[in-house]
Amino acid sequence: MEQIQTKLLLATKNQGKVKEIQHFFAELGWHVEAVPQTAPDVTEDQETFAGNAIKKAEEMARAFHMPALADDSGLEVDALQGRPGVYSARYAGEHASDQQNNEKLCAELASISDGERTARFVSAIALARPGQETLVAFGTLEGYILTEGRGTGGFGYDPLFLLPERDKTLAELTIEEKNGISHRAKALTSMIEMLKMEDRQS
Ligand SMILES: O=P(O)(O)OP(=O)(O)OP(=O)(O)OC[C@H]1O[C@@H](n2cnc3c(O)ncnc32)[C@H](O)[C@@H]1O
Numbered sequence: 182m183e184q185i186q187t188k189l190l191l192a193t194k195n196q197g198k199v200k201e202i203q204h205f206f207a208e209l210g211w212h213v214e215a216v217p218q219t220a221p222d223v224t225e226d227q228e229t230f231a232g233n234a235i236k237k238a239e240e241m242a243r244a245f246h247m248p249a250l251a252d253d254s255g256l257e258v259d260a261l262q263g264r265p266g267v268y269s270a271r272y273a274g275e276h277a278s279d280q281q282n283n284e285k286l287c288a289e290l291a292s293i294s295d296g297e298r299t300a301r302f303v304s305a306i307a308l309a310r311p312g313q314e315t316l317v318a319f320g321t322l323e324g325y326i327l328t329e330g331r332g333t334g335g336f337g338y339d340p341l342f343l344l345p346e347r348d349k350t351l352a353e354l355t356i357e358e359k360n361g362i363s364h365r366a367k368a369l370t371s372m373i374e375m376l377k378m379e380d381r382q383s
Pocket residue numbers: 192193194195198225252253254255256269270279282302335336337338339351363365
């Protein structure tokens with residue numbers, strides 16, 4: 182764990198993820214730098230979140246010669262048979278903005294009734310370390326898709342994602358509150374558990 186803690190790269194250019202993951206590690210006393218925006222782009226051509234997370238983490242670990250942690254995540258909407266899923270970032274097109282993706286989601290769900298708007302966020306976190314086997318961990322968060330966005334926090338589909346038990350969207354939570362329940366924080370917690378287990382075995 183200590184070896185990783187001193188040198189770990191966040192293999193993501195998504196500033197929303199960077200904030201959440203840095204906040205998560207800050208609570209453990211770790212400072213984690215993200216790859217520069219000029220780092221090479223990784224082609225996300227795998228069929229699963231895990232496949233893409235492993236690819237992003239391993240390519241960056243190789244490029245920077247240090248341990249790298251990547252997140253591949255997305256939204257699975259039941260009424261859309263799990264779409265946009267691994268295509269969540271490019272749902273409305275190759276370089277679609279969050280707003281364009283949210284508009285497309287609203288349009289596609291326009292005729293879907295309240296009771297059928299269930300969805301979940303999924304996160305796969307991969308940790309690649311030079312010369313060691315890559316670790317993968319998962320987290321999910323269940324919710325509902327609203328017909329209109331609410332809130333200004335978070336990123337991506339957060340304004341449309343309602344937590345029914347709180348009557349709040351993810352965009353209406355503070356970063357502490359989101360990290361207390363999110364798919365990404367669950368996957369990161371599970372990754373830390375895997376590292377602790379490795380430590381105990383060595
Ligand atoms: O690949 P990197 O560089 O990490 O950044 P990205 O934005 O392309 O990230 P993904 O390929 O994993 O695509 C995930 C998309 O799913 C959405 N998403 C993932 N986690 C989310 C969250 O916590 N809240 C809202 N939307 C989220 C968001 O729109 C992302 O663009």
